[in-house]
Amino acid sequence: MFNLFLAVFPEIFIINATFILLIHGVVFSTSKKDDYPPLVSNVGWLGLLSVLITLLLLAAGAPLLTIAHLFWNNFFRRDNFTYFCQILLLLSTAGTISMCFDFFEKERFDAFEFIVLILLSTCSMLLMISAYDLIAMYLAIELQSLCFYVIAASKRKSEFSTEAGLKYLILGAFSSGILLFGCSMIYGSTGATHFDQLAKILTGYEITGARSSGIFMGILFIAVGFLFKITAVPFHMWAPDIYEGSPTPVTAFLSIAPKISIFANMLRVFIVASYGGTLQQIFFFCSIASMILGALAAMAQTKVKRLLAYSSIGHVGYICIGFSCGTIEGIQSLLIGIFIYALMTIDAFAIVLALRQTRVKYIADLGALAKTNPILAMTFSITMFSYAGIPPLAGFCSKFYLFFAALGCGAYFLALVGVVTSVIGCFYYIRLVKRMFFDRPRTWILYEPMDRDKSLLLAMTSSFIILFFLYPSSLFDLTHQMALSLYL
Amino acid sequence: MIISILGIRGILLNRRNILIMSMPIESMLLAVNLNFLVFSVSLDDMMGQSFASLVPTVAAAESAIGLAIFVITFRVRGTIAVKSINCIQG
Numbered sequence: 001m002f003n004l005f006l007a008v009f010p011e012i013f014i015i016n017a018t019f020i021l022l023i024h025g026v027v028f029s030t031s032k033k034d035d036y037p038p039l040v041s042n043v044g045w046l047g048l049l050s051v052l053i054t055l056l057l058l059a060a061g062a063p064l065l066t067i068a069h070l071f072w073n074n075f076f077r078r079d080n081f082t083y084f085c086q087i088l089l090l091l092s093t094a095g096t097i098s099m100c101f102d103f104f105e106k107e108r109f110d111a112f113e114f115i116v117l118i119l120l121s122t123c124s125m126l127l128m129i130s131a132y133d134l135i136a137m138y139l140a141i142e143l144q145s146l147c148f149y150v151i152a153a154s155k156r157k158s159e160f161s162t163e164a165g166l167k168y169l170i171l172g173a174f175s176s177g178i179l180l181f182g183c184s185m186i187y188g189s190t191g192a193t194h195f196d197q198l199a200k201i202l203t204g205y206e207i208t209g210a211r212s213s214g215i216f217m218g219i220l221f222i223a224v225g226f227l228f229k230i231t232a233v234p235f236h237m238w239a240p241d242i243y244e245g246s247p248t249p250v251t252a253f254l255s256i257a258p259k260i261s262i263f264a265n266m267l268r269v270f271i272v273a274s275y276g277g278t279l280q281q282i283f284f285f286c287s288i289a290s291m292i293l294g295a296l297a298a299m300a301q302t303k304v305k306r307l308l309a310y311s312s313i314g315h316v317g318y319i320c321i322g323f324s325c326g327t328i329e330g331i332q333s334l335l336i337g338i339f340i341y342a343l344m345t346i347d348a349f350a351i352v353l354a355l356r357q358t359r360v361k362y363i364a365d366l367g368a369l370a371k372t373n374p375i376l377a378m379t380f381s382i383t384m385f386s387y388a389g390i391p392p393l394a395g396f397c398s399k400f401y402l403f404f405a406a407l408g409c410g411a412y413f414l415a416l417v418g419v420v421t422s423v424i425g426c427f428y429y430i431r432l433v434k435r436m437f438f439d440r441p442r443t444w445i446l447y448e449p450m451d452r453d454k455s456l457l458l459a460m461t462s463s464f465i466i467l468f469f470l471y472p473s474s475l476f477d478l479t480h481q482m483a484l485s486l487y488l
Numbered sequence: 489m490i491i492s493i494l495g496i497r498g499i500l501l502n503r504r505n506i507l508i509m510s511m512p513i514e515s516m517l518l519a520v521n522l523n524f525l526v527f528s529v530s531l532d533d534m535m536g537q538s539f540a541s542l543v544p545t546v547a548a549a550e551s552a553i554g555l556a557i558f559v560i561t562f563r564v565r566g567t568i569a570v571k572s573i574n575c576i577q578g
Contacts, residue, residue, distance in 0.1 A: 134539075135535070135538070135539050135542065138543075138546075139542060139546065142546045142549075142550070146546075146549055146550060146553055149553050149554075149557065150553055150556075150557075153557050153560060156560050156563075156564070157564065158564070159564050159565065162557065162560050162561045162564050162565075163561070165557050165560075165561075166506065166557050166558070166561055169550075169553065169554050169557055170499065170506075170509055170513070173513040173550055173554070174496075174499055174513065174516075176517075176550075177492070177495065177496075177513060177516035177517055177520065178496075180517065180520045180543065181492055181516070181520050181523070183539075184520050184523040184524050184527065185523075187524065187527055187528075187535070187536055187539070188523065188524075188526075188527035188530075188531070191527075191531045191533050192535075193535050193539065
């Protein structure tokens with residue numbers, strides 16, 4: 001009986017930690033005796049600790065993968081793929097939480113519920129990655145989205161933040177509705193919601209000619225719902241607004257964690273449950289459009305967070321290249337792309353958070369950063385070069401492998417568009433670097449030095465970005481294992 | 489199914505205030521729920537009904553959060569007209 005739960009031990013731990021921290025926060029922050037202390041840093045450190053312990057439980061629990069038979073048949077499946085995806089998710093969540101502490105202090109942000117909601121959404125993302133049934137997938141996606149709607153609107157007195165929360169709510173509710181509609185059509189046409197059963201029913205869907213419009217509509221709507229969630233292009237309506245208006249740590253979370261988990265879930269749905277050429281065209285189109293839009297729209301931006309939003313839309317386009325070719329190499333390149341994207345984005349947002357003291361919003365505020373903070377300027381330029389795909393940094397390796405996979409399966413147009421938009425994208429990344437190094441601003445802005453957590457985080461991620469090319473085979477091996485276990 | 493399409497149309501064509509925006513969202517979720525129940529009855533399968541008992545939970549939680557966000561938006565701005573939600577441009 002006990003070993004039924006051993007497999008989901010990390011999730012159980014993090015749910016318990018969430019509730020205990022919530023109760024702890026409520027009890028102590030409303031106690032008159034202690035003069036209503038704002039507990040956000042306290043709960044924040046405890047939250048970070050609980051994420052790290054969950055990571056430890058997950059990493060050390062690898063032998064438990066074989067035990068949980070009951071869960072395999074019902075809602076979750078844990079194998080190598082979910083193992084490494086969950087490790088990546090927990091690592092990036094831990095990194096993003098550690099970026100937030102300085103923000104809480106400087107902005108005098110007292111709501112400890114922020115951390116509790118982040119922990120809850122982390123738990124739901126862990127469930128989402130290992131979900132193996134349409135019901136589990138939908139519930140986990142909804143839980144994660146609901147937590148994020150709230151924290152996107154968490155600065156209650158700011159117009160920007162509430163507007164961002166509102167737009168995110170409407171966008172998210174709409175996309176969940178479409179996703180659910182797709183699930184219901186698939187259920188109605190096949191009578192199955194478990195991915196194994198769907199895989200058996202939907203193999204050879206194109207070839208046998210037993211096509212039913214219900215299945216096609218269902219898969220199409222599920223794809224559209226997912227593409228809304230990862231803000232791919234024809235469906236990216238308010239994503240830059242949301243990214244710009246939310247408080248910066250929330251933007252950091254939004255661009256890293258849901259993307260990892262929703263990509264993992266998409267891989268499960270479209271490779272395991274409904275493999276076939278059904279939707280290759282839509283992913284082709286979305287990735288081409290995302291790359292083009294990400295490159296072109298980012299050129300006209302004057303605000304830093306919006307620029308990062310458009311660059312993440314562009315990067316999602318690159319990662320969807322790996323999706324469009326359904327080969328193992330494609331999946332492997334997608335996973336490498338996600339891994340490197342997560343690290344680069346943590347890096348970029350840590351820098352943006354570090355520059356926040358005087359409210360840098362505009363790119364012009366970064367002028368002459370090289371004279372005031374040379375090391376920060378170097379780190380920022382390394383991150384920007386990595387986004388642009390300049391060798392020998394990590395971003396180049398990920399893009400190279402993505403284009404290589406696309407060429408390998410014959411998607412020549414996709415690779416061509418990818419290379420061209422990559423070059424166009426170089427322009428605005430290098431323009432940022434030029435602003436930092438060679439521009440003379442009208443008023444000199446002095447930035448405070450950043451705190452210990454962010455500097456550690458920046459050191460780790462930028463050293464990974466710089467040194468990745470020396471030993472990439474470990475990551476390649478890892479993602480190859482992940483992709484293989486996805487197909488099994 | 490037609491109710492879902494009406495819901496989608498309602499979200500996209502809303503011009504008056506954002507409170508109205510929450511109604512089509514709810515109606516979409518409800519319509520999909522109805523879909524599930526109908527399919528479950530016609531396929532004689534239990535999974536549809538178990539799914540259909542979980543979806544309104546989610547819909548209720550989502551509408552609660554939506555209303556909370558509308559309330560704080562109103563507190564900050566003083567109006568809930570859709571036209572005034574354009575602080576973030578570009």
